Amino acid sequence: MTASDSPPVSAWRQRLAGAGLAPLVLVPALVLAAGMAALLAYLITWQNQVGRLERAAVPRLERFAMQLFAPPRRYTYLPHLLANDRTLRDALSHPRDSALVREANAYLERQRERTGATVLYMLDAHGTGIAASNWREKISFVGVNYAYRPYYTRALADGDAHFYAMGTTSHRPGYFLSQLVTKDDGGVLGVAVVKADLTMPDVRDYGGEVLVTDAGGVAFLSSRADWQYRPLKALSASDGASVARTRQYDGVLRAPLDLRTKRTLDSGAAIVDIGESGHYYMVRRPVPETDWHVNLLLPLEDVDVAAARMALLAAGAVALAALSLLYLWQFRLRLAERERSRAELEGAHAALARQHDALTALSDQLRVQSSTDSLTGLFNRRHFMESLERLLGTAQRHGEPLAAMLVDADHFKRVNDEHGHPVGDETLRRLAAVLQEETRDGDVAARYGGEEFIIALPRTDAAAALTVAERILDRVRAIRTPVPGGTLTVTVSIGLAVAGPGEEMAELIRRADAALYEAKRGGRDRVVTSA
Numbered sequence: 001m002t003a004s005d006s007p008p009v010s011a012w013r014q015r016l017a018g019a020g021l022a023p024l025v026l027v028p029a030l031v032l033a034a035g036m037a038a039l040l041a042y043l044i045t046w047q048n049q050v051g052r053l054e055r056a057a058v059p060r061l062e063r064f065a066m067q068l069f070a071p072p073r074r075y076t077y078l079p080h081l082l083a084n085d086r087t088l089r090d091a092l093s094h095p096r097d098s099a100l101v102r103e104a105n106a107y108l109e110r111q112r113e114r115t116g117a118t119v120l121y122m123l124d125a126h127g128t129g130i131a132a133s134n135w136r137e138k139i140s141f142v143g144v145n146y147a148y149r150p151y152y153t154r155a156l157a158d159g160d161a162h163f164y165a166m167g168t169t170s171h172r173p174g175y176f177l178s179q180l181v182t183k184d185d186g187g188v189l190g191v192a193v194v195k196a197d198l199t200m201p202d203v204r205d206y207g208g209e210v211l212v213t214d215a216g217g218v219a220f221l222s223s224r225a226d227w228q229y230r231p232l233k234a235l236s237a238s239d240g241a242s243v244a245r246t247r248q249y250d251g252v253l254r255a256p257l258d259l260r261t262k263r264t265l266d267s268g269a270a271i272v273d274i275g276e277s278g279h280y281y282m283v284r285r286p287v288p289e290t291d292w293h294v295n296l297l298l299p300l301e302d303v304d305v306a307a308a309r310m311a312l313l314a315a316g317a318v319a320l321a322a323l324s325l326l327y328l329w330q331f332r333l334r335l336a337e338r339e340r341s342r343a344e345l346e347g348a349h350a351a352l353a354r355q356h357d358a359l360t361a362l363s364d365q366l367r368v369q370s371s372t373d374s375l376t377g378l379f380n381r382r383h384f385m386e387s388l389e390r391l392l393g394t395a396q397r398h399g400e401p402l403a404a405m406l407v408d409a410d411h412f413k414r415v416n417d418e419h420g421h422p423v424g425d426e427t428l429r430r431l432a433a434v435l436q437e438e439t440r441d442g443d444v445a446a447r448y449g450g451e452e453f454i455i456a457l458p459r460t461d462a463a464a465a466l467t468v469a470e471r472i473l474d475r476v477r478a479i480r481t482p483v484p485g486g487t488l489t490v491t492v493s494i495g496l497a498v499a500g501p502g503e504e505m506a507e508l509i510r511r512a513d514a515a516l517y518e519a520k521r522g523g524r525d526r527v528v529t530s531a
């Protein structure tokens with residue numbers, strides 16, 4: 001098949017529909033369209049909802065940081081105060097003097113109560129705790145060496161320091177403020193330290209979870225109790241070693257949270273899964289002056305549900321629209337089909353009507369032919385006999401006269417013999433024309449056989465019929481048929497009979513024939529009326 005003789009598109013469409021192929025093509029197309037719409041709606045809704053979360057997340061993080069770090073800043077003055085206190089300096093100078101140390105402990109205890117800080121303590125020049133506000137407690141800082149802690153080393157180097165860290169003894173995160181304590185001669189006497197615990201601010205209205213993680217990713221502050229002291233992911237070897245060395249999570253560190261990053265967004269935030277807990281939008285910020293991070297985790301279940309709902313709606317809408325279009329299309333096809341059937345029916349009907357007309361014409365023609373004599377155009381003998389039978393019946397019912405006359409050409413054999421058969425035929429046609437012209441409507445003139453004619457004249461009595469016969473004789477005498485060398489004239493003899501009451505048709509004809517015989521015998525070219 002070439003391009004030029006391929007069927008037009010509409011024909012293909014009809015073929016598709018007709019062959020039942022439409023569902024094979026349309027159903028997958030519909031499913032694909034609905035699927036695409038669902039996907040698009042899902043992505044757009046998801047993006048919008050996450051955008052909304054993202055816009056809300058940053059101010060929450062800032063608020064959190066403010067709440068977290070506001071309290072410790074209140075204590076910046078305190079280490080300096082301790083470093084210059086005579087009692088404490090005395091205790092540092094004479095650490096073996098238990099009375100001085102007791103006095104220092106009591107002083108620190110009072111200051112702690114007054115200020116609300118978590119622990120106040122004094123380290124000697126080697127970093128060992130000499131006096132502490134928690135000296136009475138089971139886990140006291142007295143006697144513990146903190147020389148490796150940055151707040152100590154930095155104070156030695158810089159005079160003072162502030163430092164956020166996990167407490168190695170308390171295992172609680174805090175804000176450490178330190179101040180170098182010097183002797184009057186400038187030598188190092190020790191370091192005064194104030195620790196303010198960091199506590200978890202109230203984040204109930206954040207719509208999610210907040211975690212503060214250290215450099216190794218351990219969540220040391222968490223809005224969810226079961227996430228506290230758990231690394232976000234399994235600790236790296238070096239982080240594990242560091243945790244072991246500093247001993248800051250001894251006895252509290254738990255299994256990793258198993259955080260898996262699914263996607264990183266342009267903003268730097270990420271979509272993560274946390275173990276079996278679910279699916280979260282996660283944004284994190286470093287905490288200034290520390291190696292910590294604040295992490296905000298917002299659950300994405302609602303976003304997923306909203307996106308899925310929109311996807312479902314979009315797919316439904318597309319499916320509905322597509323089904324409506326399909327229905328319209330089918331409806332149009334069916335309309336076109338019906339229109340075509342109607343046109344076909346009308347065509348068939350018109351063809352039938354034409355056939356019917358042709359048959360009627362043929363039948364008329366046959367009827368005329370079957371009742372007509374082909375040479376003269378007059379009725380034939382069979383038709384005449386049927387007509388006479390009917391006319392005779394009518395005449396007798398109404399008591400009306402009916403005449404019958406037999407008209408026979410005289411010496412016609414001679415015409416044929418002398419001038420040939422065609423001249424004979426022409427003569428017969430001219431005789432027939434005279435008979436046709438001389439009879440009225442309602443009369444029936446027919447060729448009875450050979451050169452003999454017969455006429456039925458209803459409502460005609462003998463006298464009237466005689467007049468007609470005389471006129472026929474005259475007209476025949478006047479016929480001039482051209483023949484080689486001149487013209488031919490003919491005469492006819494007529495036998496006339498008028499039907500008697502109740503007379504049979506055969507009898508009437510027989511009497512007319514007898515009268516005709518009389519006319520021939522009487523010399524021809526005349527009319528004889530049956531008695």
Ligand SMILES: Nc1nc2c(ncn2[C@@H]2O[C@H](COP(=O)(O)OP(=O)(O)OP(=O)(O)O)[C@@H](O)[C@H]2O)c(=O)[nH]1
Nearest residue numbers: 409410411412413414416421422424425450451520
């Ligand atoms: N040309 C022609 N001749 C016909 C036709 N039918 C009959 N004839 C002839 O008419 C002639 C009739 O002859 P006959 O019956 O002997 O009678 P006639 O010669 O007319 O003599 P009369 O009737 O006694 O006057 C015959 O020669 C037939 O052949 C016809 O259709 N055409």
